[in-house]
Amino acid sequence: MEKVALVIGAGDSTGGAIARRFAREGYTACATRRSLDKLQPLLDQIRADGGTAHGFASDARREEEVVALIEQIESTVGPIEVMVFNIGANVPCSVLDETARKYFKIWEMACLGGFLNGREVAKRMVARPGDGHKGTIIFTGATASLRGSANFAAFAGAKHALRALAQSMARELGPRGIHVAHVVVDGAIDTEFIRGNFPLRYALKDSDGILNPDHIADSYWMLHRQPRDAWTHELDLRPWMEKF
Numbered sequence: 001m002e003k004v005a006l007v008i009g010a011g012d013s014t015g016g017a018i019a020r021r022f023a024r025e026g027y028t029a030c031a032t033r034r035s036l037d038k039l040q041p042l043l044d045q046i047r048a049d050g051g052t053a054h055g056f057a058s059d060a061r062r063e064e065e066v067v068a069l070i071e072q073i074e075s076t077v078g079p080i081e082v083m084v085f086n087i088g089a090n091v092p093c094s095v096l097d098e099t100a101r102k103y104f105k106i107w108e109m110a111c112l113g114g115f116l117n118g119r120e121v122a123k124r125m126v127a128r129p130g131d132g133h134k135g136t137i138i139f140t141g142a143t144a145s146l147r148g149s150a151n152f153a154a155f156a157g158a159k160h161a162l163r164a165l166a167q168s169m170a171r172e173l174g175p176r177g178i179h180v181a182h183v184v185v186d187g188a189i190d191t192e193f194i195r196g197n198f199p200l201r202y203a204l205k206d207s208d209g210i211l212n213p214d215h216i217a218d219s220y221w222m223l224h225r226q227p228r229d230a231w232t233h234e235l236d237l238r239p240w241m242e243k244f
Contacts, residue, residue, distance in 0.1 A: 002028045002052070002078035008060050008117050009033065009086040013191040014140065016042045017213035018084050018220050023051030025221065027082070030073050032058045060087050060113030070120040079128070082224050083121040085114045085162075086140040095153045103154040110158035114139055115165055118180075122169065126176050134177035136224040139166045141184045170233050179231050181223045186238040187211050209239050 005022035009015045010031030019029040023046045031053060033039050039055035046053040054077060058069045073080060089109035093102065118137055125135035143149070145163045148156030163182055170180035188194050188201050188210040195202045204210055219237055226232060238244060 004028050004030055004073060004078045004080045005082040005084070006030045006073060006080050006121070007032070007084045007086060008058075008113070009088065009140075010039060010042060011086070011088065012042075013189055013213045014185070014216050015084070015086040017217040018086065019053065020046055020049070020051070021214070021217035021221050022082060022224075023053060024049065028077060029053040030056065030077060030080075032056045032060070032069065034059050060085075060117055061108040063116055066113075066116040066120055070117075070124065074124055080121050080124060080135065082136045082138070083117065084138045084140065084220060085117055087113050089158055090142070090144075090152075090155050092151045093154065094151055098154060103157075106154040107158045107161065110155065111161040111165065114162050118165070118169060122173055122178060125178050126173070128177075130177075132177060133179065133228055136179045136181070137169065137173075138181045138183060138220055138223060139163075141166075141182050143184070143186045145182070145184050146186075167233070174231070177228075179223070179226065179228075181232060182234045183216075183219065183223075184234065184236040185211065185216060186236055186244060187242040188239075189213060189216070204239070204241070207241075209241050211237065211239060 005027040007015050007019045010019045019031045023029040029046055031039055036055055036057035043053045043055050056069055058065050087109050089106045128134045139162055141163055142159050144152055144156040144159040166182035173180055190210050190212055
């Protein structure tokens with residue numbers, strides 16, 4: 001039976017690195033984005049490295065799509081042992097100009113999607129036989145999970161809500177064998193977006209001043225491998241020079 005690591009929001013940076021990390025450990029990586037075409041480079045890379053990967057087009061905000069996705073993976077690929085929710089929704093805007101429609105969409109992306117995917121995967125995990133570790137669910141947080149900055153009211157509200165969801169799920173599901181963790185990624189990540197839009201910030205890469213996606217992925221693997229007597233719920237990751 002294949003061991004499956006599902007990454008919801010397997011983008012070109014953190015999500016893709018997490019999928020590659022678990023594939024390298026022998027897991028079948030199931031990766032999702034709204035556009036299947038954008039997943040192809042990641043799938044090709046995992047396969048070229050000797051791993052197994054499947055891509056799925058799925059909108060994490062749509063309940064019927066999430067239910068169908070989890071059913072398809074569980075019935076045709078294998079049991080989901082790890083689920084990482086990694087949807088990005090970092091869209092700055094002054095609260096004076098923010099619209100209700102965009103505020104709600106950001107909440108859907110960053111929080112509702114986490115609930116829908118977390119719920120469906122948890123249903124499968126709790127039904128596994130045995131009394132041991134039945135699976136791991138990890139939610140990707142951000143600086144905005146802890147504090148709301150100017151011009152990020154929608155993002156901060158959604159990320160605060162995702163953190164609360166993770167806490168509630170951990171308290172309910174931990175005793176049932178499911179490790180629920182929340183990772184606060186506090187700092188700029190090595191991405192094309194940062195390189196193109198914040199060149200001064202990106203220049204800090206040479207002095208380890210921005211986060212390497214592969215190093216973030218290492219921490220996700222570590223969380224999954226923790227023994228039940230020493231589970232971490234919240235982990236924060238930031239460059240050594242980042243203020244906090």
